[in-house]
Amino acid sequence: MQVLNENPDSPPQGSESLAAQPIAHVTRDGVEYVLLGTAHVSRASVEAVREILDRETFDAVAIELCEPRYKSMRDPESFRNLDLFQVIRQGKAGLVAANLALSSFQRRIAEQFGIEPGAEMKAAIDGAEARDLPIWLIDREVGITLKRAIRSVGFLDRIGIMAGLAGSLISREDVEESEIEKLKEGDMLGSMFNEFARESPPLFEALISERDRYMTARLREETSDAANTDTPVKRVLVVIGAGHLAGIEQAIESQTDAPAPMQEELSALPPGSPxxxxxxxxxxxxxxxxxxxxxxxxxxxxxxxxxxxxxxxxxxxxxxxxxxxxxxxxxxxxxxxxxxxxxxxxxxxxxxxxxxxxxxxxxxxxxxxxxxxxxxxxxxxxxxxxxxxxxxxxxxxxxxxxxxxxxxxxxxxxxx
Incomplete structure (x- = not known):
């Protein structure tokens, strides 16, 4: 295995949009991963995604989305397929409500600045499709992440999670655009719970660290699958929330376990406390x-x-x-x-x-x-x-x- 970091913070010359974005280059087993850190409701992030795709050549584009979120982004009317009777019967009403709360937090900030939530991911998808590049969905389903987060903490921390969700709905304070850019230092899920996520190691592990390892395993799996085709991948653009950049960079360097079992382990729901x-x-x-x-x-x-x-x-x-x-x-x-x-x-x-x-x-x-x-x-x-x-x-x-x-x-x- 070969691992090489190449000028992780150096954008191309003359690139104004990319200059403000955290970027890392990591090469492993002959494949270069260009990690582009973004804020999920930032104009600068959207421009950076478009610019790097215009300036550089890639064989695939990986994005911080799971299959349901990808389908929701591509099909805004997907909620029409929601069967409330089934949701209630299966006891998933609370989870659906939590997902809506997460969505509303992101959309409220995006609405303030006139930009669609997840616009940088959409820009990556559109750019990949325009260039006929494979799109890799590498994130873990948000429902699994929330369930693992809730089951990993005690009763008081669970109250904190609920308070974070509720607080994101009630707060009506405007946010300065400079503060939005600071989301590059964290992650959208982590930002919802603010300092609470950073002060609770189990919560931070479920919201951030586990997903770093999961997304890295997905990257390795997709790269391995592509190696067995007529069009092997040598260079991949990875568009992720910047809070994950350092963790994924380190994981690409050090991860040795087989990708599939690792994903299965990180997707399994731990038994709830009795x-x-x-x-x-x-x-x-x-x-x-x-x-x-x-x-x-x-x-x-x-x-x-x-x-x-x-x-x-x-x-x-x-x-x-x-x-x-x-x-x-x-x-x-x-x-x-x-x-x-x-x-x-x-x-x-x-x-x-x-x-x-x-x-x-x-x-x-x-x-x-x-x-x-x-x-x-x-x-x-x-x-x-x-x-x-x-x-x-x-x-x-x-x-x-x-x-x-x-x-x-x-x-x-x-x-x-």
Whole structure:
């Protein structure tokens, strides 16, 4: 294996756009990788991509996109294929909501400066297609990244992740263009969680470091596959968020494991911590025992405790559904299903309320067309029928959780 760094920070002479961009050249096994670091909502990055493709010759273009994001970028109407019933039934409403929150963060910044989010990736795609070059999609699916990030951290850090997502929606402060350029020092996902991502090693590992290794493995795999064809690749342009440049450069130099097993390992979901389920089971068990003891002491005491459980959990879930802008029948469904949660542990309360919501307020074509724009502003989440249904799912579950703790406190207090 031969590894060679060649003038990693030296753009071509006279290149104004490229002069401000972080660039690295790494040669391994006879293939030169030109790593171009970009900011995902930067005019300068778009110009740099176009300029380097005009000035230099490449055999392939690799971009920091996964297959779903690529299809979404090439087909803006792809959300029309979203089956909300299936999303709710499979328990993926929270994940879809998180993806929309990520998208809205990027689009909000892009809207401020009049540039499409991911425009530098689109410029790379258009440039590759115009030159009839292969396009390599090297990033890991964002859903897998989020799941691995959430499962890699403890409860408090998970709250931090949720706060980062929520904060990206609520914040309406304008951002200076000079600050946008500073995104080249990080990564879009990492930027959403700001200092929190850098202060949490497990979160930084899942959001940044793992993806560095994954994208490097994808580059090696694509290069290996191309070597077995009539048109082997000798020079590759790699367009990535600049926060990944140093990590990928180092990984290209040092990575020795086979690419395919490495990708499989980095795409596997680690087992979730058993403690949340154990704690939840313990809470339900403690409340059930307390209610049983109160019934033993007297039918009236037991009935009062049972009504406390029904009202607290039901009202909590119903308030959550109502706060999300759900239909009264959606809130009623949440109220009815919430007290039965211990008997249906695998079915979230939000599935019932969101199911009723999408049945009553079926998404219109206009909702799919405007979804990406509506979620830029936090008020749009309540206006669009699709995003509102996702909120009903999430808020009903949160209301149920709050009601459970209130009920538990009141019931155990009456026992003592």
């Amino acid at each position: 403690w949340p389920k154990r704690i939840g089971f313990a809470v339900f068990a403690a409340i059930a025992v307390a209610i049983a003891v109160l019934f033993y002491r007297g039918a009236d005491s037991g009935a009062d405790a049972l009504w406390t459980w029904v009202l607290c959990t039901g009202i909590g879930a119903a308030i959550g559904a109502a706060a999300a802008g759900g239909h009264p029948l959606s809130a009623l469904a949440a109220f009815i299903v919430a007290p039965l949660k211990p008997f249906r542990p695998g079915i979230p309360v939000g599935a019932a309320s969101a199911g009723v919501e999408v049945w009553i307020h079926r998404p219109r074509v206009a909702d799919f067309d405007s979804l990406r724009d509506d979620v830029i502003h936090w008020t749009g989440w309540w206006r669009n029928r699709i995003s509102r249904t996702l909120l009903v799912f999430v808020f009903s579950n949160l209301g149920m959780m709050f009601g459970t703790w209130v009920a538990g406190f009141r019931i155990i207090k009456s026992l003592l």
